[in-house]
Amino acid sequence: MQATTNQKLVSQVGGAVQRIEKRTEERVEKAVEQVAGEASATMTANLDASNERAERMMAATAKLEARQLWSPAAAMCLALLPVVVVVAGLWMGIAGLITGAQWALDVDGRIWLGIGRWLVVSVGLAGAGYGLFASVRSAAGLVETWKGRGVPKWPRWR
Incomplete structure (x- = not known):
């Protein structure tokens, strides 16, 4: 059991x-x-x-x-600024030459007044020419920098 x-x-x-x-x-x-x-x-x-x-x-x-996106727009404006300055300089130089020549020729037969006016026109043209030269030189330096070559080497006189 x-x-x-x-x-x-x-x-x-x-x-x-x-x-x-x-x-x-x-x-x-x-x-x-x-x-x-x-x-x-x-x-x-x-x-x-x-x-x-x-x-x-x-x-x-x-x-x-x-x-x-604003950076490229600003860069484009800065890139176009020297071009605008050069074009405006040429425009003003040509207009100044025409206006200055008309002004220098309007002497009513006075020879010394004509000589003085032509001297003033020549000095003005020389100043405008130098301004145009400096603008072109600056624009060339910027283009040289933008090409990726670093510090501009052209023109050599800088």
């Missing part, structure tokens, strides 16, 4: 162990699913946050690029 009781007890213990193993296995599966779900949610949240930061950085970069 003792053997039957022991066998019955061993059978009950074996069944209990199997039930405990099955419950433990179910609990472990639920825990793994829950941890995996939480990890997935955490990973999704981290990815969303990273995407948001990346979008903010892209927006900031776009703003900086938009601001930097």
